[in-house]
Amino acid sequence: MKNRATVFALCCACGLWGQTRPTAFTGARMISIAGPEIPDGVLVVEKGKIVAVGPAATTPVPAGAVKIDARGKVVMPGLVDSHSHIGQPEGADGSAPIQPDVRVLDSMNVRASTVQKARAGGITTVNVMPGSGHLSSGQTLYLKLRPGQTIDDLLIKLDDGRIAGGLKMANGTNPRRNAPFPGTRAKAAALVREQFIKAQEYREKIRAAGGDASKMPPRDLRMEELVEVLDGKRTVQHHTHRHDDILTVLRLAKEFGFKVALHHVSDGWMVAEQIAAAKAPVSLIVIDSPGGKMEAQDVALRTGAVLEKAGVLVGFHTDDGVTDSRLFLRSAALAVRAGMSREKALYGMTMANARILDLEQRVGSLEKGKDADLILLSGDPLSVYSHVLETWVEGVKVFDRADPKDHLLAVGGYGAGKDGDIHIDECMKGSEDER
Amino acid sequence: MKSALLMIAAAGLACGQNVAVRGEVVYTMAGAPLKDGVVLVRGGKIERVGPASAVNVPAGFKTLTAKVVTPGLIDAHATLGLSGALNQPHDQDQVEKSAPMQPELRAIDAYDPQERLIEWVRGFGVTTIHTGHGPGVLISGQTMIVKTNAVTADDAMAPAAMIAATLGDGARAEQGKSPGTRSKMIAMLRAELIKAQEALKKADKKEATRDLRAEAFQKLVKGEMPLLVTVHKANDILTAIRLGKEFGLKLVLDGVAEAPEVLAQIKASGYPVILHPTMQRSYGDAESLSMETASKLSAAGIPFALQSGFEGYVPKTRVVLWEAGVAAANGLGREKALASITMEAAKLLGIAQRVGSLEAGKDGDVALYDGDPLEYTTHCTGVVIGGVTVKTEAR
Incomplete structure (x- = not known):
């Protein structure tokens, strides 16, 4: 019971955090789907939405944004x-x-x-x-x-x-x-x-x-x-x-x-x-x-x-x-x-x-105004050697391969088939950040 | 004239043509990859392998070129040729459920060399398969090793390779029938193996009437045929090892989803592993399988090969090349992944003197690719088996 209350509180913290500061992904090769691939792109998300996307040279990172260095990685829509x-x-x-x-x-x-x-x-x-x-x-x-x-x-x-x-x-x-x-x-x-x-x-x-x-x-x-x-x-x-x-x-x-x-x-x-x-x-x-x-x-x-x-x-x-x-x-x-x-x-x-799914106004591409749903890949999306490193939904990280619990889900192993609580570690980090 | 030509053609087919395969990279699987290498195949056998600068291609040799050249791939465990593409009762011969233990069932009596899925995997460079009776009953029957261009089952490299067993939930019989539990499975196997041991001790063999089932069990206790045990859960893996040690069986552990939980025990047993397909669905006994198990077996020094396995639905077969690709991407690395579908598989199956690497004296089995063979977007551009360019749609 106590556990459930904690989870609920963290969800709230997560929601608040998501709304307070913009997040900027920088340095990645960006496959927006809406246009040509951008070799060195910037993607800014705020309040769960994409607020800017474009080449680093012409897309400023807002002051106070949480910066995510994605150099060497690929960013594409969820x-x-x-x-x-x-x-x-x-x-x-x-x-x-x-x-x-x-x-x-x-x-x-x-x-x-x-x-x-x-x-x-x-x-x-x-x-x-x-x-x-x-x-x-x-x-x-x-x-x-x-x-x-x-x-x-x-x-x-x-x-x-x-x-x-x-x-x-x-x-x-x-x-x-x-x-x-x-x-x-x-x-x-x-x-x-x-x-x-x-x-x-x-x-x-x-x-x-x-x-x-x-x-x-x-x-x-x-x-x-x-x-x-x-x-x-x-x-x-x-x-x-x-x-x-x-x-x-x-x-x-x-x-x-x-x-x-x-x-x-x-x-x-x-x-x-x-x-x-x-x-x-x-x-x-x-x-x-x-x-x-x-x-x-x-x-x-x-x-x-x-x-x-x-x-x-x-x-x-x-x-x-x-x-x-x-x-x-x-x-x-x-x-x-x-x-x-x-x-x-x-x-x-x-x-x-x-x-x-008739959702093309909200998802499917990295475009200003759309939901901040995106993935970070370790390499080209069509290569067998590439892994999904992070998955973000509406500006919240919902999967992080670097997290051992998420890694277990990604590759399988003992316990990976167990239905259970959703991992929301990123939200925990965020709430600590706020304090 | 016509008949003379036919004879020549027939002779060519029998002993292979003279072919030179040149690759920008040649993975010989016997040493470091060669840059700009050549594989000479004469009369169906590899004559020489070396850098193009050092190997002269004799006149009259047909030359094939590719970006990447590998030995013909080996699928260490399949049910191809017995479990047909249509998945209808008439083309499913991999499991006979009339009795829980039927080691006398031979793969060669069911193998259909024309089954279309064999051509399918051949198009990706698979030239040798270990196939036969599948998982699903305690002992389903025998397996065989055959080239993917074989015209008849009698062309098999090894007509009776192993005896296939399943332990765990997959071997449970229908309600009310035996074996209904894990303990019963082992009790039934021990009883048969003890019977086989005692029969072998009896001196007077002339009097005995032949019994195909008993003969098969005797081959197991004599070590003439390995027991291929499909098993996934950690406790069942240990049970298989216990059984193998009690009777001094040649055991091959197959599947082993929970191998990472008992790596030390597997290593100590000395038994090799044919690991489940990397992309196998995780449910039932195999719920805890991991895409990283191949890399863990490799790190532990346990000999292993990869397989396409058995599929009961869609896709009806997996492609072992792709299973190796996902293993490579999850810690195993490219060259070890290639080894698990070439040389390591050949060693495990006892056919390394003929296939598994590009070395002089071995069969002229070669696969050609237009890039990294494990990459999703690379194509297999040619397949040579015994020096003959196999007519196949390269994929």
Whole structure:
């Protein structure tokens, strides 16, 4: 009990500290994503936001700023993972194939070691998804990996007061089961269409009520979420592998006019032109070998390159635990190995995913006014020899490889799998500094 | 005429072509890397390795060039050729669950040399694999060592290399069946090994009817085949060592996620280690695995090699070259990481007289790269096995 109180006090100190003094990162090679790389850059953050970024020659360090000497290092935006399962998220159960009313929000464990390991991998924003065993397994959560102890500390509040997130959907073999689940692909599409048509009718009733509460249809959680999707307020984050399944997603998205991002997209290289024509963004997984499941037998390292050439917006994801959050940068590097441009691959780790999550105004690049989410790397982001040294979220350091506890999370070892308290050592340093 | 050509082609395939591989850097793995080095391969075997200034390439040799040249890579433990890419019941032959101990199951009777994942790893420079029955039951069967261009399982370098065992949670049988506990696993193994010892003591062997299972256990106690024990937790590692010492087994410790907790005991045992893939998922018995374990084994002087391991889902195989890269970046360093997938692996598997380094007299197995082989963005640009440039999509 006493422990908890201490932690709470430190959090408060941390928050105050974050607001009192600007922090300046100097001397690093800066990859802002918004423009060309800066060989000797300065980045100033204050009150959780980026207030200046540019070459050392033209970017002054404010008086009184806490200076962080980053010479020989690389600074880039915090990574955005557009598809992950960190924090032991749960979604729909076995009662029905389409459950948009179910929320990851109600299941997340933010103290899970997987969440802490994601910080070690440089991930600062993440889309936590329920699984792919349903046509819709529920609402996803877009989180900032702030050093919080509760799910509320990590949420992103939208301007209209809603909590940021998408709707998970899936097709292909994963949702195939005995009834009431679909037994065929055609049945899967029919079940989805049926629900969206119901949602259209539900929306009509709401519109017809014209704001008169007495004329509103009874509340229906599933329908309400699907209406958000129909209204473009919630993006469908859609698991899909096979080329024909990808086209089925695009067909349904066109019929109902919903916003969709295609996830995994193993056969994406076969239907790149169609994806480009539909202007659908792709959240790509990069894995070490083809196969492992029937639908992934033709997965190719070159998919990123092929989609880039076709003009598709390409982001990457970990699908953690399918791939490890701590090795997320590897996805971009292997895509470059197979022909993708360095520029677009790094964009795919940051801005592309920010756009896939509709958060491009806040995260994804080092630009004035954006959230101060950044990572310090020991070397080039695409090199196997580089390590994430520090991860900062909204101006607060949430991972420090030099700290033995954080190092354990970064490389693994005895105790690294233990779910526990969040490390907030930087805040402790800060509060001492204030005294 | 046509048949004569075919005969020549067949002869070329059998004994290899004459090839000179020239690299800006040649990691021979037998001494310091050579700058601007040449590897001469004649009739499938390495004839000479040295600096380009000192090695004349004879007329008629096909010359290949690359930035970096290494020996063909060795994957010290895989299930390639038995656990197919599709991951459907029809292509999964790495574990037979009808009984907890079936050491008589031979890898060569299941190995599919055309399985596409073999071609996949070959494209990264892997030329030799130790593969076969996987983890998942107490004793799953035998393993084999084979080149990645083998046309049939009978081409194996070693058709019966080791007998594969699993200890710990991974070997637990379904509820109600044995072994249900760790203690039971060891009791079952000891009973079989004692039976094998006693059978060997009996003088009159003519009367005995053949028993394939008993013969396999006898090979273990005679030290004719090593026992490859996949084991992760510290207490289970010590159990494996205890068992090995009791019966004087040739033991190879495999996996060993918690090796850093018992380094001294592993070192004292003298048993070598085939370490889990550096990027293996950390859960179950392997929850405490670390990317730094390779560097700790190296510092402790414990002989070890790296592996692609067994994967039950996506990715269906790992690429041992990439596992070495992450180990290199986490304290092991480039040259030791390369050794763990070449010479150290060859020594551990008992095939160092043929492969693992670029030295005169060894097989002409060479991998070519356009940069640091361990780097994510480097490509494998060519693969030579027994002097033959393997038709493969370089990656």
